Amino acid sequence: MQIERATNGTGRSGYAGARPGTAALLSIVPGLGQFYNRRYIKGTLFLLLAACLGIALAVPLANGIYGLVTLGSNPEVDDSRTLLVEGILSAIVTLILLGAYVLNLRDAWRDARRRSQGHRIPSVRQAFHDSWEHGFPYFVVVPTFLLLTMIVVFPLLFMICLAFTNYNLYNSPPAHLLDWVGFQNFVALFTEGVWTRSLLAVLTWTVVWTLVATSLQIALAFFLAVMANDARVRFKRLIRTVFILPWAVPSFMTVLVFTAMFNDTFGTINRDIVSLFGMTIPWLTDPTWARIAIIFVQIWLGFPYVFTLVTGVLQSISKDWYEAAEVDGGTRWDKLRHITLPHVMYATAPLLIMQFSYNFNNFNIIYLFNKGGPPVPGQSSGATDILISWVYNLTFDQNNYMMAAAISIIMGLVVALFAFFQFRRTRSFREEGMY
């Protein structure tokens, strides 16, 4: 920078007559603007790159977007799903190329302006060095975002598109062609009895499940952590180790073990424990009992994580606080409420909020425990289905892709709303201003 400013002063190697507008205008054909700026090698590279990309990609991209619009016209030959995938990919690639094109215009404009201000034209070597030196973040971020686009964004776009097609078990490629149907699926979701009933039931249970399971697991963890941290209690290490066990054992496996244990006729819970009271409880076939069982399992699985967090915070609270409270004659309840609780909440609040969103999307336990069942008559969802497990069932068991996609979009809106509030709380976001 300093060297450039020095040359700026003398202005010897610069060319004051270079007009940024002309350069940008010439760069409508990529490379010409760079030639105008006398950066011949760069211009040639741009020109070659543009020509190659243009020749190689123009036809496939146009075809892809055409396919996206029509979704195929010839059954048996055209597979609408492939056309949809290629169409979305073409749209993404087109957008990226457009972005690159705009950058090319800007590059010509900027170089010309710098020249007119009297900067020297850097040599090719210098240019490469500079772009590594100043553009380093982009060398990392751009490839990462390309990958994320493919693996995270593209599937979401695909899902959104599916919600506006008629893709289900009876109308599925390659035997049939898909069509765009507009908002028909959403209309069905909110007007047809089966769907409204299912949607309402699933939404209600998702909210109840998220709130109850998460709150109980936090409450239990807090209660146990305060108890296990009591100065009079011994064997603290042993207690903590055992309390962490449910977190340490892969949940995929424990949930399946629980399913077997809760089995109505053969499970150990009915056979060995409940039978002591002369009863059998239909854990997996009655909606209410299934819900109670699944919340119990989630508490079992989830409390150790919060327990460990809270324990960590409890140990870090200075004793002075409590001694000061004793001097002031505070009761134990006072100490808990005014010292312990605020400390713990302050330190763990973000993680606890994440627990809620984790349970909102806790597909594994719902699906593994009872596949969302037991089934409920007159609904397409089971009694313990939350949104995400319902979507999974619709997609992979009932092959009702269009409805699954429509529900996904609703779920996405809920997630986005939640994300909005999360953004405002996250500290790393608030501190952004510091940079």
Place this chain on the structure above:
Amino acid sequence: MGRALKSKLEVAGIYLTVLVMFAVILYPLLWAVSISLNPGTSMFSAKMIPDNLSLEHYRWLFEDPRSNYVLWYRNTLIVACFNALASVILVGLVAYVFSRYSFAGRKSSIYAVLLMQMFPVLMGMVAIYLLLNLVGLLDTFAGLVIFYVVGGLPMNVFLVKGYMDTIPKDLDESAKMDGAGHLASYFRILFPLTCPILSVVALFTFMAPFMDFLTPRIILRTPEKFTIALGLFSFINDKVGNNFTMFAAGTILVALPIATVFLFLQRYLISGLADGATKG
């Protein structure tokens, strides 16, 4: 006397609660162990304390020609190693850039990553299947690893970025003053300092393939390529109750090493996690 008695009663109450919790926690785990030691394949006839202990299921897993268990274990190890390695390298670099550089679009990139972290990857499974099919990565470990690395990227980047933000900037900036390049100042200065949180990432990404049955279920097709979770799930998926003893045995052999590593590293994990979250 009233006070001492009250204190004793309280401590007794605490111990009682702890004992009840011990029972609730250990019962399912011990039950799984005892099931795996029961002879016969059905859990219906299994007993909490088997009449005669037998290791036949463990032996079956390793010796029976119909068992793919060793193969599954090996597959999972391959996927887990590549996943951990690629994740640590990529996540570290991206977090470094987000934490240390200011560039046009930085803020919106961080927004984008935050937003992507919110959406469950599960929502796009159909598309993932079609996409991998299109590029010929269906039923390959490469497809699975790419999916794991990129899918887990947003969350891990935030974990590491949060941690990195707490390390004083002077350290790597003075290295740059002394002429170290972008990569050198990362690998020589920041990398060693972020090792605690990077090992958390490594551990999590290493363990993920052992526990996830869903993604492999969509990406992997042939039983010889199954990962351990998918394989075990396919054991009992068809007929619940049958094969359950074998499932229990196979499960315990996975759960034991994971639980051991976990308990061994717990303190490390907790402090890393808590730092990343609260300071980030």
